[in-house]
Amino acid sequence: MCVARKVPVNLGERSYTITIGYEILEECTAELGTFPLEKEVFLLSDREVHKYYGSSLETLIADQGFKVRTYLMPPGEEAKSWEQAGEILEKMLEGNLGRKAPVLALGGGVVGDIAGFVAALYRRGVPFIQIPTTLLAQVDSSVGGKVAVNHPLGKNMLGTFYQPLAVWADLRTLDTLPDNEWRAGLAEVVKYGIIWDEAFFEFLENHTLEILRRDPSVLPEMIERCCQIKAEVVGRDEKDEGLRNILNFGHTLGHALESATHYKEYRHGEAVAIGMYGAMELAYALGMIEKDVVTRVKDILELWELPIRFPAKFLETVIQNLIYDKKVSDKKVLFILPTAIGKVEMVRDIPQDIIRRVVQENLIL
Ligand SMILES: NC(=O)c1ccc[n+]([C@@H]2O[C@H](COP(=O)([O-])OP(=O)(O)OC[C@H]3O[C@@H](n4cnc5c(N)ncnc54)[C@H](O)[C@@H]3O)[C@@H](O)[C@H]2O)c1
């Protein structure tokens, strides 16, 4: 059995460890008793994920002497809603869970984000643990404590910062992930190369096929590197006051597209892929990068069959939705734009007609 990798997230008293490896859940659940917790957990998952991993996890937790109360939500982005959060909170109240009874999030980013959100609200906050089961959740959403639900007007509009007690990323769970979900996760993987680490971007370029095949010879290293970068950025700017904004590369247009399509047409990672390509073209239009840099990013996105364009019918709503982005200040939209692979800058004040023109000329199917 391979040894689990550990990535620390250094946030003072809110510090925690990300454990990454194959078949690690037995070892991780054995840690439960080391935390100051009540002997009862609220396990939140979606119906799809629970089918595969729910009962084995419930057994492992019970083996540690914990009572398990399970709540299953429907799978999919539409369930990341205020109404769904209300239903989960009702169940927690009915169960009269105590202040030290943790919420365990078994699933992708949707389950993780809403689990953290209800954990932060219930009795003014109970501990929670992330057990991510999608690539996207293992490299991004389970780390850093951004927890939220969506609103029709904007993505993740209702939320807070609430760090987990631990993150347990069992790579074995990725075996059952459908291909389109795998590719959506790869969009956030590429993001780290573009914003932070050219050598990592080259590693991705050099291993595109092994990565598509989910080859165990590359996955642990790839996922660990993403977590290291995210932990580094979050450790320096937990509350998104400056540096952390770079993790939002591709999300300005991506989130606008997700809300324009009512969270039904695109997986988050797919919308981010379109948004990243849009940001590359915008940087090129503003003279910040050469065309070959745009092409490098476009090539890897296309090779992994990620979308880079969307239908014209959504264009106007996407442009209008930009104003609901959380990075907007003084009514000015902020874009994270590259100056090279591995380096980005924050750019405000791009005239709307330039944004519209770049999107229209490059991003429309
Ligand atoms: N908090 C953050 O920092 C952060 C970062 C990135 C993304 N996000 C959020 O994450 C969400 C997207 O997460 P996601 O891409 O994981 O989507 P998801 O949670 O919707 O999961 C995708 C689909 O895969 C299924 N699934 C999950 N794990 C599986 C497995 N192991 N085997 C088979 N099927 C499985 C789910 O049932 C679901 O249908 C978005 O809401 C996005 O906003 C948050």
Ligand SMILES: O=C(O)C(=O)C[C@@H](O)[C@H](O)[C@H](O)COP(=O)(O)O
């Ligand atoms: O952790 C962050 O910070 C990120 O921006 C990571 C993003 O991948 C993620 O989608 C996040 O939820 C977006 O945050 P938001 O503040 O734009 O809602």
Ligand SMILES: [Zn+2]
């Ligand atoms: Zn994202």
